Amino acid sequence: MTLDTDAANRVLNGLRPFPVAITTTDGGFANGLMSLSAGSASIIPEAPRATVSLTKYNKTHDMLLNSGVFAMHMLSAGDDEVDASMEILMTLGGSSGRDGDKIGKLRTKEGVTGSPILLDAHSYVECRVIGSLDTQENTIFVGDVVASEVFSDAQRLKIGEAWSKLPAEWIEQYDANHVPQLQSAKDHRFGEGNA
Numbered sequence: 001m002t003l004d005t006d007a008a009n010r011v012l013n014g015l016r017p018f019p020v021a022i023t024t025t026d027g028g029f030a031n032g033l034m035s036l037s038a039g040s041a042s043i044i045p046e047a048p049r050a051t052v053s054l055t056k057y058n059k060t061h062d063m064l065l066n067s068g069v070f071a072m073h074m075l076s077a078g079d080d081e082v083d084a085s086m087e088i089l090m091t092l093g094g095s096s097g098r099d100g101d102k103i104g105k106l107r108t109k110e111g112v113t114g115s116p117i118l119l120d121a122h123s124y125v126e127c128r129v130i131g132s133l134d135t136q137e138n139t140i141f142v143g144d145v146v147a148s149e150v151f152s153d154a155q156r157l158k159i160g161e162a163w164s165k166l167p168a169e170w171i172e173q174y175d176a177n178h179v180p181q182l183q184s185a186k187d188h189r190f191g192e193g194n195a
C-alpha cells in the first residue's frame with residue numbers, strides 16, 4: 001500500500017499546540033531555540049519529566065547533547081505579556097546562535113543547571129537529561145525536572161495565535177532558514193544526494 005502522506009500529516013499536524021523556548025549553556029555560551037515538540041514524559045506526579053525533539057542542524061542540539069541540561073519555557077498569551085512572548089519566539093526561532101548571541105537580547109537569570117531562565121516567559125521547567133534517542137535527523141531528549149516556576153496567571157500562548165501575530169518579513173526569513181534545515185534532515189535520513 002502506498003503511504004498517503006496527506007492523511008498522515010492531517011493526523012500528525014498540530015498535535016502539540018504550545019511553542020516552547022528551550023535554552024541551555026555549554027562552554028560558557030548560552031543559546032536557545034523555539035520548539036513545537038515539547039511534551040511531558042512521566043506518569044509520576046512527584047517526579048516530573050519533560051521531552052523535546054531537536055534537529056541536528058540547530059546549534060542548540062549539539063549544545064544540549066554536550067551540556068545535558070536545558071530549560072523549557074512556556075510563553076504567555078496575556079494581553080500585557082504577549083508582546084514579550086512574540087519577542088522571545090522571534091529572537092530564538094528566527095536565527096541561529098551560530099550567527100551570534102541571541103540570549104543577550106532577552107531578560108534572563110541563571111537557573112540551577114546554569115541554563116538561562118527567560119524572565120518574560122509564562123513559566124518554565126529546568127531539566128537534567130536522563131536519556132536521549134538518536135533518530136537520524138533529530139535527537140529526542142528526556143530530562144528529569146529539577147526546578148520550576150510559574151511567573152504568570154495568564155493563558156499559555158498557542159502557535160495559532162502566535163503565527164497570526166508574526167510580521168510577514170519574519171515569516172519570510174523563517175521560511176528561508178527552513179530550506180537548509182529541511183535539506184540537512186533529508187541528508188541525515190536518506191543519505192546526501194538521495195532526498
Ligand SMILES: Cc1cc2nc3c(=O)[nH]c(=O)nc-3n(C[C@H](O)[C@H](O)[C@H](O)COP(=O)(O)O)c2cc1C
Binds near residue numbers: 060
Ligand atoms: C514555532 C517553531 C517551532 C519549532 N520547532 C522546532 C523543533 O521542534 N525542533 C527543532 O530542532 N527546531 C525547531 N524550530 C526551529 C528552531 O527554533 C530554529 O531553527 C532556530 O533558529 C535554531 O537556533 P539554533 O541554531 O541557535 O539552535 C522551530 C521554530 C519555530 C519558530
